[in-house]
Amino acid sequence: MTYQSDLAPTLLEVRGLRTEFDTRAGTVTAVDGVSFTIEKGERVAIVGESGSGKSAMAMSLLRLLAHPGRVAGGQVLLDGRDLASLSERALNAIRGREVGTVFQDPMSSLDPVMKVSRQMVEPIMRNLGLSREAARAEAIRWLDKVGIPDPEGRIDAYPFEMSGGMRQRVMIAMALSCRPRLVIADEPTTALDVTIQAQIVEMLKDLTAEAGAAMMFITHDLGLVARFAHKVAVMYAGRIVEFGPVDAIFAAPQHPYTQSLLRTIPSVDATKDTRLPQIPGIPPDMRHKPEGCAFRARCAVATARCALEAPELTARAGDLAAACWVEGGLRAAPQALEPRRRVAAPLDDTRVTVEINNLVKHFEGRGFLARNRRAVRAVNGVSLRVRKGETLGIVGESGCGKSTVARLLLGLDQPTSGEIFIDGLAQMVFQDPFSSFNPKMTIARIIEEPLAVQNWGDRASRAARIEQLITQVGLEPAHLVRYPSQLSGGQRQRVAIARALALNPSVVVADEPTSALDVSVRAQIINLLADLKADLGISFVFISHDLLTVRYISDRIAVMYLGEVVEYGPAEDVFDRPMHPYTRALIDAVPIPDPRLEAARTNAPLRGDLPSPLDLPVGCAFASRCPMATAMCRTDKPRLKKYRQSQEAACHYAK
């Protein structure tokens, strides 16, 4: 038997979708007339920054929007049936059965008081019409497929008994187990580490291909898109500004936004002597959306027409469609060469700003019974030096102890043993500037606080210093009277940097300073940090899991794994010729924003999860996941040794 719908290639067709949020400040149009199609078995990536409406759009397809949001218009045709006009009851039959969903945070989308088995078995019974036993066997089969070890045992676990990566696998198994024809995945790997992210993406790709399901993948990570998608839709301010096949989008993007976005990402082999191209300004406030093209304020080729009419998607070369009045986008204008990055004063190798010797930090467990009182061994003997004017990048997955090292450096925690010497003062730039500011203080008082605490100068000289600092980080003195909630993410991070510089520190520790920011403003902050380093000659400790950024900004890199430094050396050397298998795996896992390079890579994702820092292995900490591990690695702990001129690694098999 063949249905008409089985012959048609189109699975999902979205026409003129509009989603509105009724807020106190008025109606916000989060999705403003979005149209696209997904064919059977096709993987479409929806790319955009926060506030671009990508998640609101995905939620609108199945009417899963939270309260003030509502679908205000348009059609969502799944095999010709309009989901937008279906009753809630009819739609419920489609959710899960025909369209599966995977969300960003698996902890909050799994019921914490229900065993995995209950959450999986009942939908399978209902949707596939199986008996309880058959459904349970099916659930176990899927858990096995998504790589959960011991699926027969783990199916009766509670979500909190699993790691983040495991939970996300369970979510995927749940989404796929009812054999949906479309899977909507909203930032499914954003909360995960790169090595786990690589595993999950690979698995999603294989499993959807195997099941013949189409997939809509929402992300802000262009590297993942290159690895994963057939087609890409780029969203900006509630509209799709560019749509087309992944190769064409990366090779010859047509919309100025896509073009600039691709240029702002530091590349794997880029020289570090030019500044990162940056997109000026910040994304528009969706509550006061500008007339005409929403991108025009940040666009180098905007014309008078852009201010009057919003462009529709029109066909371009390479099967692309772009919504721009200027044919060719930024290529229409002569391309200005990026200015050279300001070069830091030659490093004075003899002066060391920070010296850490054999640093150890164990957090005592709070267990009531003695047997529960095991220490979390967060940092296990780290020795590092930061020279004057040097930037040290620390990379590693969550739980590797990189943030604990930062807290110890700042004196926020006391080390269990070991020594820290700092020549001068250390200051910190936190990951999320919003939560690191007191919401009841003005920007002026936030920047003034370090000066006021130290009784630095009098009122007038402090005011002058604050003004100097705020202009130094590229903001206006007019910003000083505002509150943190009135600034954008990028502006807040500039304020955080100004505050960190107030007391003329000798070293600034930046813990993931760009990870809470939108892609288009990240480059601005990275350029600012690079400029400050050159101008002020201060040292930086730059902690991040974003390897491309660390490579761009750092002079030296330390790679951490389970509280130890496993590799250390000049940034380019560590990247181009990694010696430790973990460093290599980490670099291999980083998605490269170029589909041709991605296709050429042999990504054998690192297997397994991090061992628990509660009971660390006796031998090499990495042995449980290492492809080269031998019996010796499991019993003998390798020490950090110098191999090449300046590179050090802790591996028995490093050459």
Next chain:
Amino acid sequence: MANETVDTAARRPRPPALALPTEGLWANRKVQVALMILVPILALTALAPLLPLQAPLETNLRAIMQPPSIDHPFGTDRMGRDVLARTLAGVKVSLLVGFSVATIALIAGMILGTLAGFFGGLIDRVVMTVVDIFLAFPSLLLAIGLVAIVGTGLIPVIAAIAMADVPRFIRLQRSQVLSLRSRPFIDAARTVRASKGWMMTRHIIPNTVAPMLVAGSIASANAILVEASLSFLGLGIMPPAPSLGNIIRDGQTYLQEAWWISTLPGVVILLIAFALHFLSDGAREELDPRARK
């Protein structure tokens, strides 16, 4: 979401210092209703001496138990006293008790709760043990006990009710401080070597004031009811000095013949308590947008 990235020029500057969202407060429907009740009552109470009424204590044996009329809008009682005049005098006592109790509880709760929450350890254990003991008694019972020990009158009543309320405020303040203490901006203050006193006065307390004020307005409503109950039981304000509680007690005996003596002051208490609850509800909605449905 979009509200993170804001076109800053278009936003109005927020009021400084405690940054209570006052504009939203005035626009809140519940707050408006509360004020529509409270403002006339307050005005009448303040203007009572100027109104053409008998003095609250003045008796007129030729006009006892008169029903409400133009001369005596709330009627007269068994000694020919004007019930409206006595009610307004009673409201003055009630509001005084409500305001004093809330202020004492707020200040004491703020200080002890902040110290207990911020320092933890021994001070926390001592304070919280005492708090838990106090919280084990119903507040009216506790107030009755305290009045029995200290004696009757305005000051003892205020002290007794405040004693029963302070532990609740310590609890609230401590829980707020505990959650603020682990916020990154406290770490940020520590990285610039801010002292503990600095962190408490600049970072912790300003962020706790708004919820404490909300709790304060509920506490004042509660205090007014407890004072009325005490006076009704003959343990609060002693007659002939008027208090809403003892006026109602006076009239209770004559409920059949002269319903107005008890009923009308009772309605006034009801209105005040209702308005104060509405005020705190509305304020809470403005301070915590999630409370709004």
